[in-house]
Amino acid sequence: MPLRAKLLSQQPQSQRLLSTQAAYDRFKPRDGDEPEDVLFNSLYGLRSIELNRPKKLNALNGSMIRKIAPRMLEWAKSDMASVIVMKGAGDKAFCAGGDVAQLAQWNQAGPQGQERSKEYFAQEYQLDHLIATFNKPYIAFMDGITMGGGVGLSVHAPFRIATERTVFAMPETTIGFFPDVGASFFLPRMPGAVGTYLALTSSRLTGANVLYAGIATHYLHSTSLPRLESRLAELRFQDYDEMETRLAAIDATIEEFVTGLPHDEPILLGGEVRRAIDRCFSHDSVDQILRALEQERGATRQWAEETLATLHKRSPTAVHVALRQMRIGAKWSIRDTYIREHAMAGKFMASHDFTEGVTALLVDKRAPRWQPASLEDITPEQSPNLTEDFFLMPRRAPKLDLQADGPEVVRGASRLELLTHADYDEYPFAHFGVPSEADVEKKVSLGTMTRAQVLDAFVRERGQKQGVKEVVEEILARKTTGGAQAVAKWVY
Numbered sequence: 385m386p387l388r389a390k391l392l393s394q395q396p397q398s399q400r401l402l403s404t405q406a407a408y409d410r411f412k413p414r415d416g417d418e419p420e421d422v423l424f425n426s427l428y429g430l431r432s433i434e435l436n437r438p439k440k441l442n443a444l445n446g447s448m449i450r451k452i453a454p455r456m457l458e459w460a461k462s463d464m465a466s467v468i469v470m471k472g473a474g475d476k477a478f479c480a481g482g483d484v485a486q487l488a489q490w491n492q493a494g495p496q497g498q499e500r501s502k503e504y505f506a507q508e509y510q511l512d513h514l515i516a517t518f519n520k521p522y523i524a525f526m527d528g529i530t531m532g533g534g535v536g537l538s539v540h541a542p543f544r545i546a547t548e549r550t551v552f553a554m555p556e557t558t559i560g561f562f563p564d565v566g567a568s569f570f571l572p573r574m575p576g577a578v579g580t581y582l583a584l585t586s587s588r589l590t591g592a593n594v595l596y597a598g599i600a601t602h603y604l605h606s607t608s609l610p611r612l613e614s615r616l617a618e619l620r621f622q623d624y625d626e627m628e629t630r631l632a633a634i635d636a637t638i639e640e641f642v643t644g645l646p647h648d649e650p651i652l653l654g655g656e657v658r659r660a661i662d663r664c665f666s667h668d669s670v671d672q673i674l675r676a677l678e679q680e681r682g683a684t685r686q687w688a689e690e691t692l693a694t695l696h697k698r699s700p701t702a703v704h705v706a707l708r709q710m711r712i713g714a715k716w717s718i719r720d721t722y723i724r725e726h727a728m729a730g731k732f733m734a735s736h737d738f739t740e741g742v743t744a745l746l747v748d749k750r751a752p753r754w755q756p757a758s759l760e761d762i763t764p765e766q767s768p769n770l771t772e773d774f775f776l777m778p779r780r781a782p783k784l785d786l787q788a789d790g791p792e793v794v795r796g797a798s799r800l801e802l803l804t805h806a807d808y809d810e811y812p813f814a815h816f817g818v819p820s821e822a823d824v825e826k827k828v829s830l831g832t833m834t835r836a837q838v839l840d841a842f843v844r845e846r847g848q849k850q851g852v853k854e855v856v857e858e859i860l861a862r863k864t865t866g867g868a869q870a871v872a873k874w875v876y
Contacts (some may be wrong), residue, residue: 386747399463401519401722402453402803407454411507417447423473424455427465427754431459435537438474444533446481449507454516455471457803458517463623466617467634468518470537471525471609475549478526478569479534482508484559488742491733498733504563505729509722512565516540516718517806521630523616523638526594527606536565537598540718542631542813543638546600546724547609548591548646557584558670559745560737560752562706562728562774568713574598574809575821578664584665584673584703585694592645594651595851596858599818601635603658603850606642628813635816642850654858660684668711670704683725699737699752700759703772708771719807724777726800731774778863819846820856821863828864828874835860837870 390536402410423434435442459465472478488499515537524538527547532555538544546552554563554571563571563583571579578597581587593807596601606614615637621630652663664676674695680688695703700841705728716724732738736755743751756762762770776801814820819842827838839856846852866872
C-alpha cells in the first residue's frame with residue numbers, strides 16, 4: 385500500500401463538503417427502497433453503520449447508498465460524532481460487492497436501463513470518495529466476505545480490520561467488468577506487480593494474508609469486534625486535537641484487542657510465488673504475461689499453470705482493460721480515479737461482457753460466452769484499439785478539466801460530480817498499517833544496518849505492532865543480501 389500523503393485540496397471544509405440539504409436532494413429515497421437495509425447507531429462519540437442484508441451477503445444497492453451518504457455528511461459537520469465504524473450484519477460477509485444481478489437486469493432493458501446502472505455507479509463512487517476523504521476517523525470491520533463494492537467501503541479507510549473470516553477479492557474480471565471502487569488507485573500502488581496480479585486474476589486473500597498484503601491495517605479475532613466497538617465509544621477527543629492525534633489513539637486502542645496471528649497461515653504472496661508474480665505480471669501486455677507464465681519452471685510451475693487456467697476463464701476484454709488500468713492508474717489522484725472509473729463503468733454497461741458474465745455465472749449457472757471469446761483472440765496489436773475507448777473521458781467545465789496524454793484525453797458528455805473536492809496523490813495515513821516494501825528499501829538503503837538491525841528498528845518504531853515482524857522478515861529474505869553480520873544490501 386502507498387506510503388505518504390500529499391493533500392492537494394486546501395479549501396475550507398465548508399467549501400469542500402456538499403451541503404446536507406443538497407445531499408438529501410441527490411440521495412433522496414425512492415419507491416422500492418428497503419426501510420432497514422442499513423442500521424445506524426450512536427454511542428457517545430461513536431457512530432456505526434451496519435449493512436443489514438445478511439441473506440444477500442450485505443450486497444450494496446442504491447437503497448443503502450442513499451441512506452449512508454447523507455448520514456455521513458451530517459456526521460462530518462457534527463461536533464458530536466468523533467469516530468465512524470462501518471460493519472456488516474451476520475457472520476458471513478462485511479459486503480460481498482454491488483448488486484450486479486440488478487445492474488445486469490437493467491442493462492437488458494436497453495439504453496434507459498444502462499442509464500440507471502450508470503446512476504447507481506455515480507452514487508456508489510460518490511460515497512466511496514467521501515469515505516476516502518472523510519474528515520473524521522473511519523474504521524471498517526472487514527469481517528467476512530469483502531469483495532468489489534465492499535472493498536470500496538473499506539480499503540480507503542485509515543483503519544481496516546481483517547479477521548479469521550475475511551475473504552478479500554476484486555472479482556470483476558470474472559463477470560466481465562473492471563476492478564472499480566477506487567481500485568485504479570490502490571491496486572497500482574501495491575508493491576511490485578501484486579496489484580496487477582490481483583486485478584487480472586480476481587485471486588482471493590483470506591484472514592491474516594489480508595493484513596500481510598497491506599490491504600488491512602490490523603488483524604483481530606471476530607469475537608473481539610463488539611468489545612472493540614464499545615471501547616472506541618469511550619475515547620474522548622479535544623476540539624483542537626489534530627487528525628493524526630485522534631488516529632494514533634484509535635490505533636493504540638485497536639492494538640489492545642490483538643490476540644496473535646495464526647501460526648498455520650504463512651504469507652501467501654511472498655517468497656518464490658511473489659518473485660514469480662513480479663516476473664510475470666510486470667509486463668505491459670497480456671500476451672507477454674501469458675508467455676512469461678508459460679516459461680515458469682521449478683517451484684512455481686504449478687502456480688503458473690493454475691494462474692494461466694484462471695486467466696483463460698476471465699473476460700478477455702476485462703483482462704486487457706484491467707492491465708491498462710493498472711499501468712495508468714498510478715498517475716491518478718483519488719478524485720481523478722472516481723471520475724475516470726465512472727466513465728469506464730458506463731462503457732462496460734453498454735458492452736456485451738458484463739451482462740453476459742453476470743447472467744451466465746449468477747443466473748444461468750453456465751460458462752460465459754465472451755466477445756472476443758479468448759485472450760488469444762486479442763493480439764498485442766489489437767489490444768490498444770480495444771481498450772482505448774474505455775479510457776476516453778467525458779468533457780466538462782475547464783476548471784475541473786483533467787489533462788492527460790494519449791488515449792486518456794477527455795471527450796463526450798458530463799462528468800461525475802463528487803460530494804467533496806478533497807484530493808490526494810497517496811493515502812494520508814498509510815503508516816498505520818504494516819511496513820511497505822518501499823519503507824524497508826528506504827531503511828536498507830541507508831547502508832548501515834544488518835538484516836537483524838533493520839528488523840529490530842521496524843519492530844521498535846512500530847511499537848511491537850502485530851504483523852510487522854512477519855512482513856519485514858519476508859521482505860528482507862526476498863529483497864536483500866547479507867549474512868548475519870554483514871550490512872544488508874537491496875536487490876533490485
